[in-house]
Amino acid sequence: MKLKREIAPEINEIKNIAFIQHSKFLLSNEIPIYSFKSGTQEITRIEFVFKAGNYFQKAPLYANTTNRLLNEGTNKYNSKQIADIIDFYGAYLELEVDNDNAYITLYSLNKYLDTTLEIMESIIKFSNFPDNELETYLNNKKQAYLISLQKVSHIARRKFAGLIYGETHPYGMQVSENTFDEIKTKNLTDFYKKYYSFNNCYITISGLFPENIYDTINGIFGKDKWGKGNSTDFNKQFNIAEKSTNFIKVDNVMQSSIRVGCHTINRLHKDYIKLVVINTVLGGYFGSRLMSNIREDKGYTYGIGSGVASFQAGGMFYISTDVGAKFTNKAMTEIYKELDLICDKEVSKGELETVKKYIIGNLIRNADGAFAMANIYKTIIDYNLPEDYFNYFISEVNNCSAKELLKIAQKYLSKDKMTELIVGQK
Amino acid sequence: MISFEKFILPNGLRVILHEDLATPLVAINVLYDVGSKDEDPNKTGFAHLFEHLMFGGSVNIPKYDEPLQNVGGQNNAFTNTDITNYYLTLPKENIETGLWLESDRMLGLAFSEKSLNTQRKVVVEEFKQSYLNQPYGDVWLELRKLAFRKHPYRWATIGKTPSHIRNAEMEDVKAFFKKHYNPSNAILSISGNISIKETYKLVEKWFGGISAGEKYNRILDEEPEQISARAKAITKPVPYDALYIAYHSPSRLDKDYYASDLISDVLSNGYSSRLYQSLVKEKKMFSEINAYITGEIELGVFVISGKIAEGVVIEKAEEEIERQLSLLKTKSISKEELSKVKNKIEANHTLNEMNVLNKAMSLAYYELLGDANKINQQVEMYRKVSQKDIKRVAQEIFKQEKANTLYYLSTKE
Numbered sequence: 001m002k003l004k005r006e007i008a009p010e011i012n013e014i015k016n017i018a019f020i021q022h023s024k025f026l027l028s029n030e031i032p033i034y035s036f037k038s039g040t041q042e043i044t045r046i047e048f049v050f051k052a053g054n055y056f057q058k059a060p061l062y063a064n065t066t067n068r069l070l071n072e073g074t075n076k077y078n079s080k081q082i083a084d085i086i087d088f089y090g091a092y093l094e095l096e097v098d099n100d101n102a103y104i105t106l107y108s109l110n111k112y113l114d115t116t117l118e119i120m121e122s123i124i125k126f127s128n129f130p131d132n133e134l135e136t137y138l139n140n141k142k143q144a145y146l147i148s149l150q151k152v153s154h155i156a157r158r159k160f161a162g163l164i165y166g167e168t169h170p171y172g173m174q175v176s177e178n179t180f181d182e183i184k185t186k187n188l189t190d191f192y193k194k195y196y197s198f199n200n201c202y203i204t205i206s207g208l209f210p211e212n213i214y215d216t217i218n219g220i221f222g223k224d225k226w227g228k229g230n231s232t233d234f235n236k237q238f239n240i241a242e243k244s245t246n247f248i249k250v251d252n253v254m255q256s257s258i259r260v261g262c263h264t265i266n267r268l269h270k271d272y273i274k275l276v277v278i279n280t281v282l283g284g285y286f287g288s289r290l291m292s293n294i295r296e297d298k299g300y301t302y303g304i305g306s307g308v309a310s311f312q313a314g315g316m317f318y319i320s321t322d323v324g325a326k327f328t329n330k331a332m333t334e335i336y337k338e339l340d341l342i343c344d345k346e347v348s349k350g351e352l353e354t355v356k357k358y359i360i361g362n363l364i365r366n367a368d369g370a371f372a373m374a375n376i377y378k379t380i381i382d383y384n385l386p387e388d389y390f391n392y393f394i395s396e397v398n399n400c401s402a403k404e405l406l407k408i409a410q411k412y413l414s415k416d417k418m419t420e421l422i423v424g425q426k
Numbered sequence: 427m428i429s430f431e432k433f434i435l436p437n438g439l440r441v442i443l444h445e446d447l448a449t450p451l452v453a454i455n456v457l458y459d460v461g462s463k464d465e466d467p468n469k470t471g472f473a474h475l476f477e478h479l480m481f482g483g484s485v486n487i488p489k490y491d492e493p494l495q496n497v498g499g500q501n502n503a504f505t506n507t508d509i510t511n512y513y514l515t516l517p518k519e520n521i522e523t524g525l526w527l528e529s530d531r532m533l534g535l536a537f538s539e540k541s542l543n544t545q546r547k548v549v550v551e552e553f554k555q556s557y558l559n560q561p562y563g564d565v566w567l568e569l570r571k572l573a574f575r576k577h578p579y580r581w582a583t584i585g586k587t588p589s590h591i592r593n594a595e596m597e598d599v600k601a602f603f604k605k606h607y608n609p610s611n612a613i614l615s616i617s618g619n620i621s622i623k624e625t626y627k628l629v630e631k632w633f634g635g636i637s638a639g640e641k642y643n644r645i646l647d648e649e650p651e652q653i654s655a656r657a658k659a660i661t662k663p664v665p666y667d668a669l670y671i672a673y674h675s676p677s678r679l680d681k682d683y684y685a686s687d688l689i690s691d692v693l694s695n696g697y698s699s700r701l702y703q704s705l706v707k708e709k710k711m712f713s714e715i716n717a718y719i720t721g722e723i724e725l726g727v728f729v730i731s732g733k734i735a736e737g738v739v740i741e742k743a744e745e746e747i748e749r750q751l752s753l754l755k756t757k758s759i760s761k762e763e764l765s766k767v768k769n770k771i772e773a774n775h776t777l778n779e780m781n782v783l784n785k786a787m788s789l790a791y792y793e794l795l796g797d798a799n800k801i802n803q804q805v806e807m808y809r810k811v812s813q814k815d816i817k818r819v820a821q822e823i824f825k826q827e828k829a830n831t832l833y834y835l836s837t838k839e
Contacts, residue, residue: 003635005486005533008493009526012519017450038448041776071697079707083697088766090773109773136707143713143736146665150561252663254554286500287491299547302555322555324547354495361498364517368449369780 017364019390020373025214027222029198033214034377036206038370042110044209045371046117046217048124049202049378051232052102052195055313060173064097065137065183066191070104071095072133074122079133082119091116093123099171099311100234100382102195110210121220124196125227129188142180152250153322156257156423159248163419164263164316166241171311197227202381206374234312241419248423256328256424260335261318262417266310267383273396274408275317279308280355281405282342282413283319285362287354289338290319298334300327312382317412325425332422339415346402359397363390428779428801430789431622433629437638438610441629442789442798444617446782452618453515453786454524456532457794459613460606461508462585463578463646463724471585474505475549475594476602480512482541484531497523505583508723509794515783518619522628529632532612535603542596550588557584561664562834565731572658573672573727573830577649608639615790615798618782649674649725652828659833666713667734668834669744675728675823678721679795685811685819686719686728689754691767692816693717693730698766700750701730710735711743723795728823740833754820758813771808 022036057063071086071093072079086093089112094105104124108116148154158174165172198221205213240263265272276284283290283306290304304321323331347355367373367390380389430444462473480503481490494501499516514524557563566582574580585591614633616625652674676682694701694717701715715732730751734743778784785801792800 003631005526005530008487008496009520009522011497011523014498014517014519039780040448041780043773043776043780080698080703083703084766087696087698087770088762090769090771092773092777107773107777109776136710139710139736140706140713143666143733147561147733150664152559254559255551285495287495295548296544299544300551302548302552322551322559324551324554354492357498358495358500361495361500361517364450364498365500365515368451368782371780 014360014364017367017394019367020370022373022377027218029222029225031198031201031203031221033203033205033217034374034381035209036204036370036374036377037209038373039208042208043107044110044113044205044207044213045105045107045374046120047103047105047204047374049204050102050196051100051200052191053098053100054170054173055100055234055311056195056232057170057173057191059182059187060175060179061183062187062191063102066188067095067097067102067104069129069134069137069188070123070127072137073128073130075126075128076122077119079130082123085115085119089116093119110208113210113213113216117216117220124221127192129185129192131185134183134185134188138180138183142177145175145180146177152253152255152257152423155248155250156259156320156421159246159423160259160261160318160421163241163244163246163421164261166239169238169240171313172241193227194229195232197229198225199231200227200229204374204378206370236313238313240314243417243419245419246421247426248421250424253424254325255322256325256422256426257322258328258331258335259318259320259421260418261316262419264308264315264317264412266312266315267379267385271408271411272308272310273393274400274405275308275412277355277359277397277400278342278347278405278409278413279306279317280359281347281351282306282338285355285358287358289342290335293338294321294323294331294334298327298330300324300331300334328422328424328426332420336415339413339418342409343406343414346406349402352402352405356397360394363394428785428789430798432793432798433626435609435630435634437634437636438608438641439633439636440613440793441626442613442615442793443620443622443625444615444785444789445620445622446617446785447619449618449782450518451515451782452518452521452524452616452620453513453783454521454528455511455513455615455783455786455790456528457613457615457790458510458607459611459794460510460642461506462581462583463507464606464644465578467578467581469590469594469598470581471549471583471591472594472598472602473510474583474585475545475591476599477503477505477510478545478549479535479541479599480531482538482545483536485534485536487527487530488536490527490531493523494527499524507579507583509791511787511790513783513787521616521620521625525628525632528614529636532607532609532633533636537596537600539596542594542599546591546594549591553584553588553591562668565670565832565834568658568660569670569672569729569830569832572656572832573674574649576647577725578646579649579722579725579727604639605642608642609633609636610638610641613790613793615786615793617786617789646724654827655829655831657831657833659835661835661837663837664834665836665838666736667740667836668732669734669740669747670729670731670832670834671747672830672832673728673823673825673828675719675726676819677726678723680726682815682819682822683721683726684807685815686726686823687721688764688767688771688808688811689816689820689823690717690719690728691770692754692759692763693750695767695770701747704750705732705743705746709746711738711746740835744831751820751824755817755824759816761813764811764813764816768808768811772805775805
């Protein structure tokens with residue numbers, strides 16, 4: 001029997017997605033702890049999430065530098081001792097900050113958890129920000145910053161946040177060479193005292209963790225009211241910047257970096273999921289319109305994409321690409337053409353079906369395994385969403401019509417709203 | 427421990443299947459035993475350009491991505507000096523769509539002029555974005571030229587120059603496909619929520635009928651033994667000087683590969699590593715520093731690279747690196763330090779085994795190295811390395827006359 005290769009195999013519906021379930025407990029001091037147990041390897045991921053992201057900083061880099069200095073010295077261990085112990089036990093300690101939160105994540109083999117958790121305790125509760133460590137850190141960061149100023153895409157990314165949120169908004173604050181000279185130890189200790197405290201965080205644990213982990217963690221982090229801070233919230237109002245058109249000329253570059261976008265809704269808004277769907281059509285996956293047109297048809301770029309980033313104080317819609325310098329204007333024309341098109345005409349049935357399947361497939365990928373599930377579940381915690389939010393997300397995606405999406409596009413993606421930034425040549 | 431089953435189809439395709447019922451996904455990985463080392467020195471960058479063309483439609487399927495996205499799948503590929511590797515993940519229900527797509531492009535490509543035209547431009551933009559339009563971006567182009575004289579590792583996978591890519595012709599594309607994209611030159615690995623029996627049947631159905639093609643016989647120019655140190659200085663408008671030192675080192679297949687990998691970890695894996703602690707934190711000679719091996723199949727390269735800290739003279743910084751290397755050659759590493767780097771390897775291996783796509787990729791790669799089961803022996807191979815091995819291998823690699831040093835100087839001064 002000859003194979004009919006020109007006909008695709010039958011598409012099987014994905015009936016139900018079995019998300020890894022979690023348990024929630026409170027430590028004695030009421031820190032919430034969410035656990036996701038699954039896996040085959042004796043390894044545990046423990047993550048602390050503090051409301052200590054960029055949103056809370058008074059000046060640029062306060063949030064980030066405080067977080068990154070946590071493991072550079074405590075009342076018990078110096079920087080080298082911390083590094084030695086973490087490395088000796090094959091553990092990973094990741095420090096990260098985004099616009100809203102600060103994260104401290106430990107990956108540790110179960111058999112070494114007693115020791116690695118003690119280090120985690122020390123850096124979270126007793127960090128002491130030595131002057132000499134801060135100085136070395138800032139010098140090296142300053143060098144990295146000056147190097148990154150030679151990359152058009154870095155300049156564009158930094159500048160664009162300022163254009164969208166305004167440079168006085170903590171999401172949009174601009175770093176300059178001086179920033180690195182101005183940060184003092186006191187700025188960090190103040191930030192640390194205020195935001196790294198028992199009543200301003202939650203914990204996730206995931207993997208095949210040992211049974212007694214709750215007792216262990218409660219013993220270390222649950223007994224006392226550590227940290228002097230108060231529970232904080234995202235309640236400051238900021239003025240959002242006006243739309244603008246910007247060009248930063250850089251000589252002798254082969255490519256220009258382009259950003260087009262605007263301030264937009266975040267995950268709490270009822271239109272958010274639909275906006276995610278229409279954004280995916282536009283630039284959210286490899287087969288998207290922007291990729292098909294500007295890369296796969298015209299060859300102006302190695303890649304182009306668009307996204308909707310949700311933050312507590314408001315979201316951002318953005319299109320981002322690096323294009324050959326001589327294609328800059330042509331690429332801009334095509335970007336606006338695609339924005340017009342998505343606001344003018346309903347998405348075809350086939351295209352919409354593909355995008356829905358893609359989004360749901362992507363959610364399954366992002367939820368695969370205990371670590372991944374713990375990671376995406378933070379969205380539900382951070383935005384205080386119902387526990388079955390991901391199932392709601394799937395049904396919202398599946399139910400949205402081309403007609404509704406057209407309205408959403410007109411409401412949120414009209415080119416009249418867009419701030420434009422070109423870094424390079426045009 | 428990863429259990430798997432291995433089959434070889436009559437057309438020579440090697441098939442590795444691994445069942446992991448904890449995930450709702452399936453990962454399909456197709457490794458072709460062809461990399462930039464197989465290119466004509468006057469037509470470099472071709473293996474990678476070809477990888478792009480593999481997404482431009484196959485004999486029976488006009489668009490590769492669309493049907494995959496239709497079933498919630500996602501895919502990508504990479505090319506390096508040794509291999510070209512294609513991979514996708516999709517919900518388990520639709521595994522057959524993945525096999526249909528991969529088998530059709532192994533069977534034959536659409537060879538469209540339009541696709542070739544566009545991808546030439548796209549790859550030239552990739553060349554600019556990743557190598558030419560960023561500070562220090564062209565280091566590997568320079569370093570490979572310096573470290574290799576004859577061997578095809580002397581050019582980077584992206585190619586020697588964008589003009590090689592602009593000049594690629596359809597004839598070259600067709601010949602390349604015929605020569606390298608045969609079942610006998612490929613390894614298919616599948617991991618995830620599958621039944622071995624059912625999956626084998628599907629593999630046979632879609633791949634069994636592809637003709638074996640001619641077996642490619644690899645003959646590469648040999649690299650002559652390096653007898654004297656080489657150095658090159660280039661000056662560019664970057665803000666800081668940078669230093670790159672490359673030594674030939676054991677290949678991925680060499681028994682001393684494991685020791686060389688551990689040496690690179692001793693030097694720069696983690697904040698406790700020697701180069702970071704001594705040259706970044708203590709002496710403040712570098713703002714960042716790294717040591718790593720390429721792990722290539724034919725010949726290895728051991729690289730130490732660092733950005734010089736503001737106000738430090740590059741020669742002084744170089745002396746400090748030499749001092750560190752000489753320490754490895756003359757003083758035995760402590761038991762504790764060796765355990766540390768081995769523990770890190772073990773943890774890393776464990777983390778890697780948690781991901782369905784990583785497992786598929788690793789299984790195919792170890793099969794290429796001779797046996798997929800090597801995946802289960804790696805930790806043991808590292809554990810076997812002794813304190814003496816570290817010293818001996820360091821002595822073999824870090825010979826003064828074998829250094830290839832690139833001074834990447836700033837125009838600022």
